[in-house]
Amino acid sequence: xxxxxxxxxxxxxxxxxxxxxxxxxxxxxxxxxxxxxxxxxxxxxxxxxxxxxxxxxxxxxxxxxxxxxxxxxxxxxxxxxxxxxxxxxxxxxxxxxxxxxxxxxxxxxxxxxxxxxxxxxxxxxxxxxxxxxxxxxxxxxxxxxxxxxxxxxxxxxxxxxxxxxxxxxxxxxxxxxxxxxxxxxxxxxxxxxxxxxxxxxxxxxxxxxxxxxxxxxxxxxxxxxxxxxxxxxxxxxxxxxxxxxxxxxxxxxxxxxxxxxxxxxxxxxxxxxxxxxxxxxxxxxxxxxxxxxxxxxxxxxxxxxxxxxxxxxxxxxxxxxxxxxxxxxxxxxxxxxxxxxxxxxxxxxxxxxxxxxxxxxxxx
Amino acid sequence: xxxxxxxxxxxxxxxxxxxxxxxxxxxxxxxxxxxxxxxxxxxxxxxxxxxxxxxxxxxxxxxxxxxxxxxxxxxxxxxxxxxx
Ligand code: SF4
Numbered sequence: 001x002x003x004x005x006x007x008x009x010x011x012x013x014x015x016x017x018x019x020x021x022x023x024x025x026x027x028x029x030x031x032x033x034x035x036x037x038x039x040x041x042x043x044x045x046x047x048x049x050x051x052x053x054x055x056x057x058x059x060x061x062x063x064x065x066x067x068x069x070x071x072x073x074x075x076x077x078x079x080x081x082x083x084x085x086x087x088x089x090x091x092x093x094x095x096x097x098x099x100x101x102x103x104x105x106x107x108x109x110x111x112x113x114x115x116x117x118x119x120x121x122x123x124x125x126x127x128x129x130x131x132x133x134x135x136x137x138x139x140x141x142x143x144x145x146x147x148x149x150x151x152x153x154x155x156x157x158x159x160x161x162x163x164x165x166x167x168x169x170x171x172x173x174x175x176x177x178x179x180x181x182x183x184x185x186x187x188x189x190x191x192x193x194x195x196x197x198x199x200x201x202x203x204x205x206x207x208x209x210x211x212x213x214x215x216x217x218x219x220x221x222x223x224x225x226x227x228x229x230x231x232x233x234x235x236x237x238x239x240x241x242x243x244x245x246x247x248x249x250x251x252x253x254x255x256x257x258x259x260x261x262x263x264x265x266x267x268x269x270x271x272x273x274x275x276x277x278x279x280x281x282x283x284x285x286x287x288x289x290x291x292x293x294x295x296x297x298x299x300x301x302x303x304x305x306x307x308x309x310x311x312x313x314x315x316x317x318x319x320x321x322x323x324x325x326x327x328x329x330x331x332x333x334x335x336x337x338x339x340x341x342x343x344x345x346x347x348x349x350x351x352x353x354x355x356x357x358x359x360x361x362x363x364x
Numbered sequence: 365x366x367x368x369x370x371x372x373x374x375x376x377x378x379x380x381x382x383x384x385x386x387x388x389x390x391x392x393x394x395x396x397x398x399x400x401x402x403x404x405x406x407x408x409x410x411x412x413x414x415x416x417x418x419x420x421x422x423x424x425x426x427x428x429x430x431x432x433x434x435x436x437x438x439x440x441x442x443x444x445x446x447x448x
Contacts, residue, residue, distance in 0.1 A: 002410065004370065006431070015434055036367055089415075117416025119398060139415075142368065146415040149400045152382055194368045197412060197420045220367075227433065249427035250368075250412050256420050259401040 007221030016226035021051050023233045029055045029185045030232050031178070031321050033171060034192035035062030035349025036220050042354040044222045050229065057185065057321030060174050060277060061192050063139045063167075064091040064347035065319060068273040069307050071167045072097035075136050078165065078300050079105045079112050085128060087121035088136040090114040095343045098308040118150035118164075125154070125162040134296045138167040142194040144285055145259035148266035151287070151294050163296035166286050169272055171195050172203045173283035178320055179211045186321065188232040190218040190225065193247040198263075200255025204243045212241045219247040266291050275343060276316025315342035318351050325352040332360055368414035370422055371397070373407050388413060 032038055038058040041047050047056045060066055076097045079086035086102065093102045093114060106112040111131075115121055118135050125133035137147045147164060154162045171192055178184055191204055196217045204215045214235035218228030228246040235242060245251055263285070272284025287295045312330050317323040325331050325344070335341040337353055344350035348357075371388040378384040381403050388397040388411065395413075399405055402418045411418035 002370065002372075012431070012434055015437060019437055117398075119416050142419065143415055145401050145419065146398075146417045149382065149398065149417065156382060194412070194414065194419070197368070248429060249423050250420055256401060258403060259419060262401065 004221065007219070007223040009223065013222055013226055016223065016230055017049055020054070020226065020230050020233055023230065023237055024051045024053050025237060027053045027055070028187055028233060028236050029057060030188045030190060030229060031057040031059045031186040032190040032218070032225070033059040033061040033175060034190075034195070034220075035059075035065065035347065035351070036194070037061070037190060037192070037218065037225060038351050039349050039354050040220055040222060040225060042351075042358045045358075046222060046225055046229075054229070054233070056229075058318070058324075058351040059189075059321055060178070060274070060319040061140070061171065061195075062319075062344070062347050062349040062351075063143070063169065064089075064095060065315065065343040065350045066169060066174075066274045066276065067092070067095065067138050067167050067343065068275050069097055069309055070273065070304070071165070072101070073099075073305060073307065074297065074302055075102060075165060076100060076105055077302055078134050078296060079110045080108070081110075081132075081300070083130075084132045084134060085111045085113060085124055086134050086136070087113050087115045087118075087124060089116075089138065091347045091349075092136055092138060094340060094346045096310070096340065096346075098305060118146050119153070122150055122154055122157075122159060122162060125159050126157075129161060131161060132299075133162045135162070135164050136167065137164045140169060140171055140192070140195050141199045141263075142192075142197065144168050144263045144267065145198060145256075148262045151266050151291055152262065154294065155291075163294050163299045164287065165296040166267070166284075167272075168267070168285040169274065170269070170283050170285065172207060173280050174274065174277065176207060176211075177277060177280050177283075179207070179213065181320065183322060186213070188213060188236055189215045190228045190232065191215050191243075193217060193219045193224070193251060196245075196247070196251045196255060198256050198259045200253050201243050201245065201251065202253060208241050208243050214241045215243045217243070217245045217247050217251050219250065274319075276319040310341045313342035315344040315350075315352065318344050325355040326359070328352070332356060368412045368419060370410050371395075371413050372410050373399075373405060373418075376405075376407060386411075386418070388418070
Protein backbone atom coordinates (compact mmCIF):
# COMPACT_ATOMS: atom_id res chain seq x y z
CA UNK A 1 0.00 0.00 0.00
CA UNK A 2 1.30 3.45 -0.90
CA UNK A 3 2.86 5.32 2.04
CA UNK A 4 3.18 2.08 4.01
CA UNK A 5 5.08 -0.69 2.22
CA UNK A 6 8.01 1.45 1.16
CA UNK A 7 8.63 2.38 4.81
CA UNK A 8 9.08 -1.28 5.73
CA UNK A 9 11.91 -2.01 3.30
CA UNK A 10 14.58 -4.11 5.00
CA UNK A 11 17.56 -3.01 2.88
CA UNK A 12 16.77 0.62 3.70
CA UNK A 13 16.40 -0.31 7.37
CA UNK A 14 19.86 -1.95 7.29
CA UNK A 15 21.34 1.22 5.87
CA UNK A 16 19.81 3.32 8.63
CA UNK A 17 21.08 0.89 11.25
CA UNK A 18 24.61 1.15 9.86
CA UNK A 19 24.39 4.91 9.99
CA UNK A 20 23.14 4.85 13.60
CA UNK A 21 26.06 2.57 14.55
CA UNK A 22 28.52 4.88 12.80
CA UNK A 23 27.21 7.94 14.62
CA UNK A 24 26.98 6.47 18.12
CA UNK A 25 30.07 6.97 20.28
CA UNK A 26 28.48 7.19 23.75
CA UNK A 27 25.60 5.80 25.78
CA UNK A 28 22.27 7.48 25.03
CA UNK A 29 18.74 7.01 26.35
CA UNK A 30 15.83 7.96 24.10
CA UNK A 31 12.12 7.77 24.89
CA UNK A 32 9.56 7.06 22.20
CA UNK A 33 6.47 8.87 23.42
CA UNK A 34 3.73 7.06 21.54
CA UNK A 35 2.41 3.58 22.22
CA UNK A 36 2.04 2.99 18.48
CA UNK A 37 5.79 3.47 18.18
CA UNK A 38 6.42 1.16 21.17
CA UNK A 39 4.34 -1.50 19.44
CA UNK A 40 6.31 -1.18 16.19
CA UNK A 41 9.67 -1.14 18.02
CA UNK A 42 8.92 -4.34 19.94
CA UNK A 43 7.21 -6.02 16.98
CA UNK A 44 10.12 -5.44 14.57
CA UNK A 45 12.73 -5.87 17.33
CA UNK A 46 14.19 -2.44 16.53
CA UNK A 47 15.50 -1.98 20.09
CA UNK A 48 17.49 -5.20 19.76
CA UNK A 49 19.03 -4.22 16.44
CA UNK A 50 20.36 -0.94 17.78
CA UNK A 51 23.89 -0.60 19.19
CA UNK A 52 24.09 -1.61 22.89
CA UNK A 53 24.92 1.97 23.77
CA UNK A 54 21.39 3.08 22.85
CA UNK A 55 18.54 2.45 25.29
CA UNK A 56 14.94 3.01 24.26
CA UNK A 57 12.45 3.82 27.01
CA UNK A 58 8.75 3.41 26.35
CA UNK A 59 6.68 6.50 27.08
CA UNK A 60 3.18 7.37 28.29
CA UNK A 61 1.64 7.70 24.82
CA UNK A 62 -1.20 5.20 25.08
CA UNK A 63 -4.50 6.94 25.91
CA UNK A 64 -6.09 3.70 27.07
CA UNK A 65 -3.22 3.14 29.52
CA UNK A 66 -3.25 6.62 31.05
CA UNK A 67 -7.01 7.04 31.53
CA UNK A 68 -7.46 7.49 35.28
CA UNK A 69 -9.29 4.82 37.27
CA UNK A 70 -11.85 7.37 38.50
CA UNK A 71 -12.85 8.06 34.89
CA UNK A 72 -13.24 4.35 34.18
CA UNK A 73 -15.35 4.08 37.34
CA UNK A 74 -17.58 6.87 36.00
CA UNK A 75 -17.85 5.11 32.65
CA UNK A 76 -18.81 1.88 34.43
CA UNK A 77 -21.40 3.71 36.50
CA UNK A 78 -23.03 5.38 33.48
CA UNK A 79 -22.88 2.22 31.37
CA UNK A 80 -24.63 0.24 34.13
CA UNK A 81 -27.72 2.46 33.98
CA UNK A 82 -31.00 1.49 32.40
CA UNK A 83 -31.75 3.29 29.17
CA UNK A 84 -28.09 4.03 28.36
CA UNK A 85 -26.15 2.84 25.32
CA UNK A 86 -22.49 3.31 26.21
CA UNK A 87 -20.12 3.58 23.22
CA UNK A 88 -16.36 3.25 23.42
CA UNK A 89 -13.28 2.34 21.41
CA UNK A 90 -12.71 -1.40 21.84
CA UNK A 91 -9.45 -1.24 23.81
CA UNK A 92 -11.16 0.57 26.65
CA UNK A 93 -13.63 -2.22 27.41
CA UNK A 94 -11.21 -4.44 29.31
CA UNK A 95 -9.34 -1.84 31.33
CA UNK A 96 -9.93 -2.58 35.00
CA UNK A 97 -11.70 0.07 37.08
CA UNK A 98 -11.93 -0.11 40.89
CA UNK A 99 -14.51 -2.90 40.81
CA UNK A 100 -14.99 -3.97 37.22
CA UNK A 101 -14.42 -3.18 33.57
CA UNK A 102 -16.92 -2.20 30.87
CA UNK A 103 -16.99 -5.68 29.41
CA UNK A 104 -18.28 -7.01 32.74
CA UNK A 105 -21.02 -4.36 32.65
CA UNK A 106 -21.95 -5.71 29.21
CA UNK A 107 -21.96 -9.30 30.47
CA UNK A 108 -24.25 -8.19 33.29
CA UNK A 109 -26.76 -6.89 30.76
CA UNK A 110 -25.56 -3.30 30.14
CA UNK A 111 -25.71 -2.02 26.57
CA UNK A 112 -22.01 -1.38 25.92
CA UNK A 113 -20.97 -1.06 22.28
CA UNK A 114 -17.62 -0.93 20.61
CA UNK A 115 -17.37 1.78 17.95
CA UNK A 116 -14.71 2.87 15.49
CA UNK A 117 -15.56 6.57 15.44
CA UNK A 118 -17.48 9.01 17.65
CA UNK A 119 -19.68 9.53 14.57
CA UNK A 120 -20.90 5.92 14.95
CA UNK A 121 -22.38 6.89 18.31
CA UNK A 122 -24.24 9.81 16.69
CA UNK A 123 -25.75 7.32 14.27
CA UNK A 124 -26.76 5.06 17.17
CA UNK A 125 -28.30 8.12 18.87
CA UNK A 126 -30.45 8.88 15.81
CA UNK A 127 -31.56 5.25 15.56
CA UNK A 128 -32.45 5.05 19.28
CA UNK A 129 -34.26 8.31 20.14
CA UNK A 130 -35.65 6.90 23.39
CA UNK A 131 -32.17 5.97 24.75
CA UNK A 132 -29.31 8.05 26.14
CA UNK A 133 -26.16 7.54 24.06
CA UNK A 134 -22.83 8.24 25.76
CA UNK A 135 -19.46 8.23 24.00
CA UNK A 136 -16.31 7.64 26.09
CA UNK A 137 -14.09 10.39 24.69
CA UNK A 138 -10.61 9.09 25.36
CA UNK A 139 -7.54 9.95 23.32
CA UNK A 140 -4.77 12.45 22.71
CA UNK A 141 -4.65 15.48 20.42
CA UNK A 142 -4.98 13.03 17.49
CA UNK A 143 -8.50 12.02 18.56
CA UNK A 144 -9.62 15.37 20.00
CA UNK A 145 -10.89 16.86 16.69
CA UNK A 146 -13.02 13.76 16.00
CA UNK A 147 -14.64 14.20 19.43
CA UNK A 148 -15.13 17.93 18.92
CA UNK A 149 -16.59 17.49 15.42
CA UNK A 150 -19.04 14.89 16.76
CA UNK A 151 -20.28 17.40 19.35
CA UNK A 152 -20.66 20.10 16.67
CA UNK A 153 -22.55 17.70 14.41
CA UNK A 154 -24.84 16.68 17.29
CA UNK A 155 -25.57 20.35 17.87
CA UNK A 156 -26.13 21.08 14.19
CA UNK A 157 -28.45 18.09 13.76
CA UNK A 158 -30.19 18.76 17.08
CA UNK A 159 -29.39 15.32 18.47
CA UNK A 160 -30.32 15.72 22.13
CA UNK A 161 -29.81 12.16 23.36
CA UNK A 162 -26.02 12.19 22.85
CA UNK A 163 -23.40 13.12 25.46
CA UNK A 164 -19.64 12.75 25.72
CA UNK A 165 -17.65 11.61 28.74
CA UNK A 166 -14.52 13.69 28.15
CA UNK A 167 -11.22 11.99 28.98
CA UNK A 168 -8.97 13.61 26.37
CA UNK A 169 -5.38 14.29 27.39
CA UNK A 170 -2.55 16.41 26.00
CA UNK A 171 0.95 15.09 25.39
CA UNK A 172 3.40 18.00 25.96
CA UNK A 173 2.45 18.47 29.67
CA UNK A 174 3.09 14.74 30.24
CA UNK A 175 6.48 14.96 28.53
CA UNK A 176 7.31 17.90 30.78
CA UNK A 177 6.18 15.98 33.88
CA UNK A 178 8.60 13.20 32.92
CA UNK A 179 11.44 15.68 32.35
CA UNK A 180 10.84 17.44 35.68
CA UNK A 181 11.17 14.20 37.61
CA UNK A 182 14.59 13.93 39.22
CA UNK A 183 14.82 10.27 38.31
CA UNK A 184 14.38 11.12 34.61
CA UNK A 185 16.93 9.42 32.38
CA UNK A 186 15.52 10.60 29.05
CA UNK A 187 18.07 12.43 26.86
CA UNK A 188 16.05 12.66 23.65
CA UNK A 189 12.45 12.20 22.56
CA UNK A 190 10.84 10.66 19.52
CA UNK A 191 7.66 12.77 19.56
CA UNK A 192 4.33 11.20 18.60
CA UNK A 193 3.78 11.78 14.87
CA UNK A 194 0.00 11.75 14.70
CA UNK A 195 -0.43 14.05 17.70
CA UNK A 196 1.74 16.53 15.77
CA UNK A 197 -0.24 15.96 12.56
CA UNK A 198 -3.09 17.70 14.37
CA UNK A 199 -1.37 20.26 16.62
CA UNK A 200 2.03 20.75 14.95
CA UNK A 201 5.24 21.00 16.97
CA UNK A 202 5.65 24.63 17.96
CA UNK A 203 4.97 23.75 21.58
CA UNK A 204 7.88 21.30 21.60
CA UNK A 205 10.30 24.08 20.72
CA UNK A 206 9.83 25.55 24.21
CA UNK A 207 10.40 22.13 25.81
CA UNK A 208 13.54 21.45 23.76
CA UNK A 209 14.96 24.84 24.71
CA UNK A 210 14.00 24.71 28.39
CA UNK A 211 15.25 21.17 29.06
CA UNK A 212 18.01 21.22 26.45
CA UNK A 213 16.73 18.04 24.91
CA UNK A 214 16.44 17.05 21.24
CA UNK A 215 12.91 16.19 20.10
CA UNK A 216 12.33 14.52 16.74
CA UNK A 217 8.75 14.26 15.48
CA UNK A 218 8.62 10.68 14.23
CA UNK A 219 6.27 8.42 12.28
CA UNK A 220 5.26 4.83 12.94
CA UNK A 221 6.77 2.61 10.28
CA UNK A 222 10.11 0.88 10.92
CA UNK A 223 12.00 3.25 8.60
CA UNK A 224 10.39 6.28 10.23
CA UNK A 225 11.48 5.10 13.66
CA UNK A 226 15.03 4.27 12.53
CA UNK A 227 15.38 7.63 10.82
CA UNK A 228 13.97 9.36 13.93
CA UNK A 229 16.53 7.59 16.12
CA UNK A 230 19.28 8.45 13.64
CA UNK A 231 18.35 12.15 13.72
CA UNK A 232 18.15 12.15 17.54
CA UNK A 233 21.56 10.47 17.92
CA UNK A 234 23.09 12.92 15.41
CA UNK A 235 21.86 15.80 17.59
CA UNK A 236 22.96 14.19 20.86
CA UNK A 237 26.44 13.46 19.55
CA UNK A 238 26.81 17.10 18.50
CA UNK A 239 25.32 18.49 21.71
CA UNK A 240 22.35 19.99 19.86
CA UNK A 241 18.80 20.22 21.20
CA UNK A 242 16.42 21.16 18.46
CA UNK A 243 13.01 20.09 17.28
CA UNK A 244 13.28 18.25 13.98
CA UNK A 245 10.55 16.73 11.87
CA UNK A 246 11.17 13.24 10.49
CA UNK A 247 7.48 12.77 9.63
CA UNK A 248 7.13 15.72 7.28
CA UNK A 249 4.82 13.85 4.89
CA UNK A 250 2.11 14.12 7.55
CA UNK A 251 3.27 16.88 9.91
CA UNK A 252 3.89 20.59 9.48
CA UNK A 253 5.13 23.00 12.15
CA UNK A 254 1.70 24.61 12.47
CA UNK A 255 -0.26 21.34 12.27
CA UNK A 256 -3.82 21.16 10.95
CA UNK A 257 -5.26 24.59 11.73
CA UNK A 258 -8.82 23.61 10.85
CA UNK A 259 -8.66 20.70 13.30
CA UNK A 260 -7.26 22.98 16.03
CA UNK A 261 -10.04 25.52 15.41
CA UNK A 262 -12.66 22.79 15.89
CA UNK A 263 -10.95 21.41 19.03
CA UNK A 264 -10.78 24.80 20.75
CA UNK A 265 -14.28 25.80 19.70
CA UNK A 266 -15.63 22.88 21.73
CA UNK A 267 -12.97 22.19 24.37
CA UNK A 268 -10.85 24.12 26.84
CA UNK A 269 -7.67 23.06 28.63
CA UNK A 270 -8.28 21.58 32.09
CA UNK A 271 -6.24 19.73 34.74
CA UNK A 272 -6.46 15.97 34.43
CA UNK A 273 -5.33 12.97 36.47
CA UNK A 274 -3.27 10.38 34.54
CA UNK A 275 -3.16 6.76 35.55
CA UNK A 276 0.29 6.11 36.91
CA UNK A 277 1.41 9.74 36.70
CA UNK A 278 -1.09 11.53 38.95
CA UNK A 279 -2.74 14.85 38.23
CA UNK A 280 -0.95 16.97 35.64
CA UNK A 281 -1.84 20.66 35.34
CA UNK A 282 -3.37 21.80 32.03
CA UNK A 283 -3.03 18.33 30.55
CA UNK A 284 -6.61 17.54 29.50
CA UNK A 285 -9.50 18.85 27.43
CA UNK A 286 -12.94 19.47 28.92
CA UNK A 287 -16.09 20.81 27.26
CA UNK A 288 -16.52 24.57 27.27
CA UNK A 289 -19.49 25.98 29.17
CA UNK A 290 -21.48 26.60 26.01
CA UNK A 291 -21.31 22.87 25.20
CA UNK A 292 -21.99 21.74 28.78
CA UNK A 293 -25.24 20.05 27.74
CA UNK A 294 -23.10 17.49 25.92
CA UNK A 295 -21.10 16.64 29.04
CA UNK A 296 -22.10 13.20 30.36
CA UNK A 297 -20.51 14.00 33.73
CA UNK A 298 -23.09 16.83 34.18
CA UNK A 299 -25.95 14.98 32.58
CA UNK A 300 -25.87 12.02 34.92
CA UNK A 301 -25.93 12.34 38.66
CA UNK A 302 -22.80 10.38 39.49
CA UNK A 303 -21.89 8.88 42.84
CA UNK A 304 -18.17 8.90 43.40
CA UNK A 305 -16.98 5.77 45.12
CA UNK A 306 -13.55 4.98 46.48
CA UNK A 307 -10.91 4.50 43.83
CA UNK A 308 -8.95 1.29 44.11
CA UNK A 309 -6.05 0.06 42.00
CA UNK A 310 -4.19 -3.19 41.96
CA UNK A 311 -1.25 -2.55 44.28
CA UNK A 312 1.01 -5.07 42.58
CA UNK A 313 0.81 -3.38 39.19
CA UNK A 314 3.79 -1.13 38.39
CA UNK A 315 2.31 0.30 35.19
CA UNK A 316 2.88 3.83 36.50
CA UNK A 317 6.64 3.20 36.45
CA UNK A 318 6.36 1.46 33.06
CA UNK A 319 4.54 4.52 31.65
CA UNK A 320 7.31 6.81 32.86
CA UNK A 321 9.97 4.62 31.29
CA UNK A 322 11.41 3.77 34.71
CA UNK A 323 10.75 0.02 34.56
CA UNK A 324 10.43 -2.47 31.72
CA UNK A 325 7.31 -4.68 31.72
CA UNK A 326 9.46 -7.78 32.24
CA UNK A 327 10.64 -6.30 35.56
CA UNK A 328 7.09 -6.56 36.92
CA UNK A 329 6.71 -9.67 39.12
CA UNK A 330 3.19 -10.27 37.81
CA UNK A 331 4.14 -10.02 34.11
CA UNK A 332 3.03 -13.06 32.12
CA UNK A 333 1.99 -14.99 35.23
CA UNK A 334 -0.70 -13.29 37.29
CA UNK A 335 -1.08 -10.59 34.63
CA UNK A 336 -1.81 -11.53 31.01
CA UNK A 337 -3.91 -9.96 28.22
CA UNK A 338 -6.69 -12.45 29.08
CA UNK A 339 -6.55 -11.43 32.71
CA UNK A 340 -4.99 -7.96 32.84
CA UNK A 341 -4.13 -6.28 36.13
CA UNK A 342 -3.16 -2.97 34.55
CA UNK A 343 -4.13 -0.97 31.49
CA UNK A 344 -0.69 -1.35 29.90
CA UNK A 345 -1.50 -5.07 29.53
CA UNK A 346 -4.88 -4.39 27.89
CA UNK A 347 -4.20 -2.00 25.06
CA UNK A 348 -2.32 -3.37 22.07
CA UNK A 349 -0.18 -0.24 22.41
CA UNK A 350 0.56 -0.72 26.07
CA UNK A 351 4.17 -1.71 26.68
CA UNK A 352 3.19 -4.76 28.79
CA UNK A 353 0.91 -6.12 26.04
CA UNK A 354 3.58 -5.54 23.38
CA UNK A 355 6.19 -7.41 25.47
CA UNK A 356 3.72 -10.19 26.17
CA UNK A 357 2.88 -10.60 22.52
CA UNK A 358 6.35 -10.41 21.03
CA UNK A 359 8.80 -11.06 23.87
CA UNK A 360 7.21 -13.57 26.22
CA UNK A 361 9.31 -16.55 25.23
CA UNK A 362 12.54 -14.65 25.71
CA UNK A 363 11.60 -12.88 28.93
CA UNK A 364 9.88 -15.60 30.90
CA UNK B 365 -4.93 4.29 19.63
CA UNK B 366 -3.37 7.13 17.65
CA UNK B 367 -3.16 4.76 14.72
CA UNK B 368 -3.88 6.61 11.50
CA UNK B 369 -3.94 4.95 8.11
CA UNK B 370 -3.23 6.50 4.70
CA UNK B 371 -5.98 6.22 2.09
CA UNK B 372 -6.84 7.76 -1.28
CA UNK B 373 -9.93 9.94 -1.78
CA UNK B 374 -12.10 8.48 -4.56
CA UNK B 375 -15.03 10.90 -4.34
CA UNK B 376 -16.37 13.71 -2.17
CA UNK B 377 -19.99 14.28 -1.14
CA UNK B 378 -21.74 17.12 0.68
CA UNK B 379 -21.29 20.87 0.53
CA UNK B 380 -21.45 21.58 4.27
CA UNK B 381 -17.92 21.68 5.71
CA UNK B 382 -18.79 19.96 8.99
CA UNK B 383 -20.65 17.02 7.48
CA UNK B 384 -18.73 16.66 4.20
CA UNK B 385 -17.55 13.08 3.60
CA UNK B 386 -15.35 11.24 1.13
CA UNK B 387 -15.12 7.67 -0.10
CA UNK B 388 -11.59 6.71 0.80
CA UNK B 389 -9.76 3.62 -0.45
CA UNK B 390 -7.34 1.80 1.84
CA UNK B 391 -5.56 -0.48 -0.60
CA UNK B 392 -8.91 -1.47 -2.14
CA UNK B 393 -11.13 -1.41 0.95
CA UNK B 394 -13.40 1.60 0.63
CA UNK B 395 -14.89 3.46 3.61
CA UNK B 396 -16.87 6.63 4.08
CA UNK B 397 -14.73 9.11 5.98
CA UNK B 398 -15.47 12.58 7.36
CA UNK B 399 -13.53 15.35 5.61
CA UNK B 400 -14.56 18.00 8.18
CA UNK B 401 -10.92 18.54 9.22
CA UNK B 402 -9.49 18.73 5.69
CA UNK B 403 -11.87 21.04 3.78
CA UNK B 404 -9.19 21.64 1.13
CA UNK B 405 -8.72 17.94 0.26
CA UNK B 406 -9.30 16.91 -3.35
CA UNK B 407 -10.23 13.71 -5.15
CA UNK B 408 -7.06 11.70 -5.87
CA UNK B 409 -5.19 13.02 -2.82
CA UNK B 410 -4.02 10.82 0.03
CA UNK B 411 -5.27 11.52 3.54
CA UNK B 412 -4.34 10.13 6.94
CA UNK B 413 -7.44 8.67 8.59
CA UNK B 414 -8.06 8.26 12.32
CA UNK B 415 -11.34 7.38 14.10
CA UNK B 416 -13.45 8.04 11.01
CA UNK B 417 -11.88 11.42 10.23
CA UNK B 418 -9.20 12.45 7.75
CA UNK B 419 -6.78 14.31 10.05
CA UNK B 420 -4.53 15.67 7.29
CA UNK B 421 -3.54 15.33 3.65
CA UNK B 422 -0.22 13.62 2.93
CA UNK B 423 2.51 15.54 1.18
CA UNK B 424 3.94 13.58 -1.74
CA UNK B 425 7.10 15.68 -2.04
CA UNK B 426 7.92 15.34 1.64
CA UNK B 427 7.22 11.59 1.55
CA UNK B 428 10.39 11.00 -0.45
CA UNK B 429 12.71 12.63 2.09
CA UNK B 430 13.33 9.44 4.05
CA UNK B 431 14.67 7.85 0.86
CA UNK B 432 16.47 10.93 -0.36
CA UNK B 433 18.54 10.89 2.81
CA UNK B 434 19.30 7.22 2.25
CA UNK B 435 20.36 7.85 -1.35
CA UNK B 436 22.72 10.53 -0.07
CA UNK B 437 24.21 8.03 2.35
CA UNK B 438 24.69 5.54 -0.48
CA UNK B 439 26.37 8.09 -2.71
CA UNK B 440 29.03 9.20 -0.26
CA UNK B 441 31.45 6.79 1.32
CA UNK B 442 31.84 9.21 4.17
CA UNK B 443 28.26 10.04 5.08
CA UNK B 444 27.86 13.15 7.19
CA UNK B 445 24.85 12.19 9.28
CA UNK B 446 23.50 15.72 8.80
CA UNK B 447 19.85 16.54 8.20
CA UNK B 448 17.45 14.44 6.19
S1 SF4 C 1 2.62 -6.70 33.70
FE1 SF4 C 1 0.50 -6.30 34.41
S2 SF4 C 1 0.71 -5.93 36.60
FE2 SF4 C 1 2.75 -5.72 35.71
S3 SF4 C 1 2.94 -3.52 35.21
FE3 SF4 C 1 2.19 -4.53 33.36
S4 SF4 C 1 -0.03 -4.29 33.54
FE4 SF4 C 1 0.76 -3.92 35.60
